Amino acid sequence: MTTQTTTETQAPATPKAPKALSYATLGGAVLSFASTFLAWTWTAEFPGNLTVDGYPGGLQLLTLTGALLTAVLVLGGLGIPGLRWATPGGKYASVRLMALATFATTWFTVIAIAVELGGLVNLEPGAWLAAVATALTVALSFALPREAEPTGTSGWATFAAFFKAPAPAAAKELPSWAEILLIAVAFGIGLLAFTYGIGTEGAEDFLGFLLLIGFGVAALNKSGLSRRLTGLTVKHKNVTVTAAFVSAFAFPFTQTSDAYTSVGTNILIFATVALGLNIVVGLAGLLDLGYVAFLGVGAYTAALVSGSPNSPFDVHVPFWAAVLLGALASLIFGVIIGAPTLRLHGDYLAIVTLGFGEIFRIGMQNLDGTSGPDITNGPNGIPNIPDLEMFGFNFGESHTVLGVELGRFSNYYLLMLLVTIVVVLVFRRSDQSRIGRAWVAIREDETAARAMGINAFRLKLLAFALGATLAGLAGTVQAHVTYTVTPAQYKFVESMPPNSAFLLAAVILGGMGTVSGPLIGAALLYLIPAKLQFMADYQLLLFGIALVLLMRFRPEGLVADRRKQLEFKETGQLDTPKGDIGLSKAGV
Amino acid sequence: MTTSTNPAPATTPVLDANGVIMRFGGLTAVNNVSLQVNAGEIVGLIGPNGAGKTTFFNCLTGLYVPTEGTVSYKDKVLPPRSHLVTQAGIARTFQNIRLFANMTVLENVLVGRHTRTKEGLWSALLRGPGFKKAERESHEAAMELLEFTGLAHKRDHLARNLPYGEQRKLEIARALASQPGLLLLDEPTAGMNPQETQAAQELVFAIRDQGIAVLVIEHDMRFIFNLCDRVAVLVRGEKLVEGTPDVVQADERVVAAYLGTPFEGAPGDEEVAEVRAAEAKAADGATSTTSKPRTEEEGDTE
Structure with a gap:
C-alpha cells in the first residue's frame, strides 16, 4: 500500500490512483448499495423495518445514501464526464471520509441489531454483506493515494495525511440562474436532512443519522463542494437568506403530525435566543453566563399580561403590546444588570452575570406571597397562559392551509420564525455597520478601541441591552408556546435547553459571530438530548466531552465567520514573518 | 521633502x-x-x-x-x-502594535473613523439613505488613507497577516482616520x-x-x-x-x-593597553577569531 503511494506521489501536484483501484472502490460502494435491498434482520422488533427484501428501510436508507455518495465521489475522482463537479478539491480524501461515513453507519446498525436482539444470530445475510462491503470500501479507499505528504514521521502525521485535501480551483462561472438554482437545491437537501433527523424514531436511527452526517459533511468539505457552495452563497447573499427562510417556512408543511413541529418550534426559540447571545458574545466579546434570565424576563412579562387566571394582574393586552412590554422589560433589566457589571472584564464579568442570572431565578421563586409580594406564584410559576389570538386567528387550533393541516405548534413555529427573521435582520445589520465594527474592535483590543475614539462602556452596554431585548422578544412567544412559565425553566444548566450553558455552547459550537452558526448549534444541541433519551444520565458528561473535543479540533466552531474564513484563505501564515524583524534589528 | x-x-x-x-x-x-x-x-x-x-x-x-x-x-x-x-x-499609535488583529485592513481603518461618524444603532437597523451615504463616505475616506500609506492592495487581508512594517503603517492609517x-x-x-x-x-x-x-x-x-x-x-x-x-x-x-x-579615575591609555595585552595573551588561539567579526559588525551598525 505504502510503496505504491510513494511511487505514485513523485509529482507533488495530484497523484493519480490506478484506475483499477478506483473501480474496485466503486465496486465496494455498489455492493454496499445493493446490500440495503436485502433483509438485515428477521424481526421488526428493531426500529425501522429492516426485514424486507426488495427495498431499503430505516437505517438501511442511510447506508444507501452513504454508498451512493461514495460512488459519486469515486466517479468524480475518475473524471467521468458529468460527475467531475463532485470533487473539485480532494479526490481521494473525500472518498475515504465518505466511505468511513457509510462504514460507521452500517457497522453501527449491524452492531446495534446484534446487541439489542441478543446475538449475531439475528443478522440476516444482507447485514453480513453490508458489513463486509462497507469495510472493503474503506480498506480500498485507504489504498488510494494520499493527496498530501505527511508532515512528520509519527503515526498520527501519516494518518492525518490521508485526510488532507487540496483546495478547489476557482469555480467556473455559471449563469446566475443556475447558481441560484444550486443554492435552492442545496437548501432543499438541507431541509430534507433536517426533516429526516427530526423525524427519526428511535435513538438508533438518530445516532446512525448523526454518524452519516458528521463524516459526510467532512467528506463534502474535503471534496471542495462546500467551499464551492460557500462561494455561491457569498455571491448571492440575499438569495441565500431567502432560500434559508423559505426552507424553514416549508418545514411545517412537510410534517404530517404536530409532534415534530413542536420540536421545530422549541429549536427555533432556542436558536433565536442563541443568536441574540451571539451579539453579546460573538460580536462584543462579553462572556454572559446568565443570558437565559432575559428570556425569562420576556416570558414572565408576557405571562403576567396574558390574561392567565393565575396572573395577579387581571389584564389581557393584545399580543403586540405584550411583545413590546416584554422586550422593554428585558431591555430595562439588561441595562440595570449591565451598567454596574460591564466595568468588569473577562472571567469576572462571566461570574457576575452568572450570579445575576441566578438572582433572577431565585427572585422569581421568592415573589410568592410568603417571601415577598405575590406576583409570580413562586416555584409554581404562572400556568394556564391562553393561546394567542390575532385577527381572529387562534393559534391553539388547527388550520388547513394549502391543503395541509397546520396544528398548534405549526402556528407557533411560523410566528417564531417571524421573530427569528427579525433577530437575524438585527444581527446582520448591526454587525455590518459602524456599531458592529466598534463591537468587534472592543472584542479584539479594548484599549486600542478606546484610543480610536470608541466609548467602550457605552457600546458594550448597547450590545448587552440589545441582546437582552432580543431574548425578551423570544420569551414573549415562548410563554405562550409552553402554556406555563416557571422559574425552573431558566436555570444556568440543566439537561434540556434553553439554559445559559447550552445557549453559550450553541454559540461556540456553531461559530461565534455568524448567523448560521448558532442556528445549527442550537438545532444540534436540542436534537441530540431530545433523541438520545436513554443517555439522559450521562448527558452533561457527554456534553462536556463534546465541548472539550470541539475546542481541541475546531476552536472556531462548525461555521467559521467571515474573518476566520479569511484566515484560512490566506497562506496559513499566522504571524508576522520572523526574518524581517531579525534583519531590521541589526539595522538599528 | x-x-x-x-x-x-x-x-x-x-x-x-x-x-x-x-x-x-x-x-x-x-x-x-x-x-x-x-x-x-x-x-x-x-x-x-x-x-x-x-x-x-x-x-x-x-x-x-x-x-x-x-x-x-x-x-x-x-x-x-x-x-x-x-x-x-489627538490620535496615537502604540509601541507594541495594537491592531484589531482579526479584522481586515479596511475595517481597521474604518474603526478609526468612529468618532467622525454618527450613525447609531437605529440608523444601522433601518438602513436609510443617510446610513448608506455615511458608509460610502467612510469607505472612500478609508481607501484614500490606504492609498496614502500604500496598503490599498491589501484592503481585504487580515491585519494579523500583514508583515511587520505594514502593520506599523496600518496603525498610522488607522490613527489618521480619526482626522x-x-x-x-x-x-x-x-x-x-x-x-x-x-x-x-x-x-x-x-x-x-x-x-x-x-x-x-x-x-x-x-x-x-x-x-x-x-x-x-x-x-x-x-x-x-x-x-x-x-x-x-x-x-x-x-x-x-x-x-x-565618565567617573573620576577613568582608565588611562596605558591601563587600556595593559589590559589589551593581557587579553591577547590569554586568548591566543581560536577564541580570538570568533570575537573579530563581532567587532566589525558593531562598527558597521554604530
Missing part, C-alpha cells in the same frame, strides 16, 4: 501639557513635565529606556489619569478619557530595517505636510534628528533638555544620560 523643515513661525500650540505628574504609588514615573507642540511641527521625545516617555504619552491620551497637571488641545483642557481625547483631535490635529507616534520605526525607516520618515513628513502636528517617541537617533523640528529629552521622568536637534545633540547631559558619566 527634507527641504521643508521650516521652523514653523506659527506660535499656536496644538498640544499644551502643563506640569504633568504621574505617580504609581511611591514611584514618580513622570515628574512635572511640560511640553508644547505647535501646529505643523514635528516634535521628538527621546530618553533612555524607562524614562517615562510612554507613560507621558498615556497621560496625554487619557489612558492614564495624571496625578497632577493638565493637558490641553487647542486651548481646551482634555478630560482624561481616551475616547474623548481622540474625539478632540486628528495631532498625531502621537510611539516608536514608529522599532524593528524596522534602514529602508523601512527611510520610508517611515517620508510618511511622517507627508503627514506633517497635511497640516497635522506630530509628536514622536523614538530610539533611532538618526531618524529623530533628521525628522524633528524640536526634540525634548526625558530622563528619569523629568524633562532634561528641549530644543532643536543640534542643541540636543550637543548637550553633554543627554550623552551622559544615555552612556553614563
Whole structure:
C-alpha cells in the first residue's frame, strides 16, 4: 500500500490512483448499495423495518445514501464526464471520509441489531454483506493515494495525511440562474436532512443519522463542494437568506403530525435566543453566563399580561403590546444588570452575570406571597397562559392551509420564525455597520478601541441591552408556546435547553459571530438530548466531552465567520514573518 | 521633502501639557513635565529606556489619569478619557502594535473613523439613505488613507497577516482616520530595517505636510534628528533638555544620560593597553577569531 503511494506521489501536484483501484472502490460502494435491498434482520422488533427484501428501510436508507455518495465521489475522482463537479478539491480524501461515513453507519446498525436482539444470530445475510462491503470500501479507499505528504514521521502525521485535501480551483462561472438554482437545491437537501433527523424514531436511527452526517459533511468539505457552495452563497447573499427562510417556512408543511413541529418550534426559540447571545458574545466579546434570565424576563412579562387566571394582574393586552412590554422589560433589566457589571472584564464579568442570572431565578421563586409580594406564584410559576389570538386567528387550533393541516405548534413555529427573521435582520445589520465594527474592535483590543475614539462602556452596554431585548422578544412567544412559565425553566444548566450553558455552547459550537452558526448549534444541541433519551444520565458528561473535543479540533466552531474564513484563505501564515524583524534589528 | 523643515513661525500650540505628574504609588514615573507642540511641527521625545516617555504619552491620551497637571488641545483642557481625547483631535499609535488583529485592513481603518461618524444603532437597523451615504463616505475616506500609506492592495487581508512594517503603517492609517490635529507616534520605526525607516520618515513628513502636528517617541537617533523640528529629552521622568536637534545633540547631559558619566579615575591609555595585552595573551588561539567579526559588525551598525 505504502510503496505504491510513494511511487505514485513523485509529482507533488495530484497523484493519480490506478484506475483499477478506483473501480474496485466503486465496486465496494455498489455492493454496499445493493446490500440495503436485502433483509438485515428477521424481526421488526428493531426500529425501522429492516426485514424486507426488495427495498431499503430505516437505517438501511442511510447506508444507501452513504454508498451512493461514495460512488459519486469515486466517479468524480475518475473524471467521468458529468460527475467531475463532485470533487473539485480532494479526490481521494473525500472518498475515504465518505466511505468511513457509510462504514460507521452500517457497522453501527449491524452492531446495534446484534446487541439489542441478543446475538449475531439475528443478522440476516444482507447485514453480513453490508458489513463486509462497507469495510472493503474503506480498506480500498485507504489504498488510494494520499493527496498530501505527511508532515512528520509519527503515526498520527501519516494518518492525518490521508485526510488532507487540496483546495478547489476557482469555480467556473455559471449563469446566475443556475447558481441560484444550486443554492435552492442545496437548501432543499438541507431541509430534507433536517426533516429526516427530526423525524427519526428511535435513538438508533438518530445516532446512525448523526454518524452519516458528521463524516459526510467532512467528506463534502474535503471534496471542495462546500467551499464551492460557500462561494455561491457569498455571491448571492440575499438569495441565500431567502432560500434559508423559505426552507424553514416549508418545514411545517412537510410534517404530517404536530409532534415534530413542536420540536421545530422549541429549536427555533432556542436558536433565536442563541443568536441574540451571539451579539453579546460573538460580536462584543462579553462572556454572559446568565443570558437565559432575559428570556425569562420576556416570558414572565408576557405571562403576567396574558390574561392567565393565575396572573395577579387581571389584564389581557393584545399580543403586540405584550411583545413590546416584554422586550422593554428585558431591555430595562439588561441595562440595570449591565451598567454596574460591564466595568468588569473577562472571567469576572462571566461570574457576575452568572450570579445575576441566578438572582433572577431565585427572585422569581421568592415573589410568592410568603417571601415577598405575590406576583409570580413562586416555584409554581404562572400556568394556564391562553393561546394567542390575532385577527381572529387562534393559534391553539388547527388550520388547513394549502391543503395541509397546520396544528398548534405549526402556528407557533411560523410566528417564531417571524421573530427569528427579525433577530437575524438585527444581527446582520448591526454587525455590518459602524456599531458592529466598534463591537468587534472592543472584542479584539479594548484599549486600542478606546484610543480610536470608541466609548467602550457605552457600546458594550448597547450590545448587552440589545441582546437582552432580543431574548425578551423570544420569551414573549415562548410563554405562550409552553402554556406555563416557571422559574425552573431558566436555570444556568440543566439537561434540556434553553439554559445559559447550552445557549453559550450553541454559540461556540456553531461559530461565534455568524448567523448560521448558532442556528445549527442550537438545532444540534436540542436534537441530540431530545433523541438520545436513554443517555439522559450521562448527558452533561457527554456534553462536556463534546465541548472539550470541539475546542481541541475546531476552536472556531462548525461555521467559521467571515474573518476566520479569511484566515484560512490566506497562506496559513499566522504571524508576522520572523526574518524581517531579525534583519531590521541589526539595522538599528 | 527634507527641504521643508521650516521652523514653523506659527506660535499656536496644538498640544499644551502643563506640569504633568504621574505617580504609581511611591514611584514618580513622570515628574512635572511640560511640553508644547505647535501646529505643523514635528516634535521628538527621546530618553533612555524607562524614562517615562510612554507613560507621558498615556497621560496625554487619557489612558492614564495624571496625578497632577493638565493637558490641553487647542486651548481646551482634555478630560482624561481616551475616547474623548481622540474625539478632540489627538490620535496615537502604540509601541507594541495594537491592531484589531482579526479584522481586515479596511475595517481597521474604518474603526478609526468612529468618532467622525454618527450613525447609531437605529440608523444601522433601518438602513436609510443617510446610513448608506455615511458608509460610502467612510469607505472612500478609508481607501484614500490606504492609498496614502500604500496598503490599498491589501484592503481585504487580515491585519494579523500583514508583515511587520505594514502593520506599523496600518496603525498610522488607522490613527489618521480619526482626522486628528495631532498625531502621537510611539516608536514608529522599532524593528524596522534602514529602508523601512527611510520610508517611515517620508510618511511622517507627508503627514506633517497635511497640516497635522506630530509628536514622536523614538530610539533611532538618526531618524529623530533628521525628522524633528524640536526634540525634548526625558530622563528619569523629568524633562532634561528641549530644543532643536543640534542643541540636543550637543548637550553633554543627554550623552551622559544615555552612556553614563565618565567617573573620576577613568582608565588611562596605558591601563587600556595593559589590559589589551593581557587579553591577547590569554586568548591566543581560536577564541580570538570568533570575537573579530563581532567587532566589525558593531562598527558597521554604530
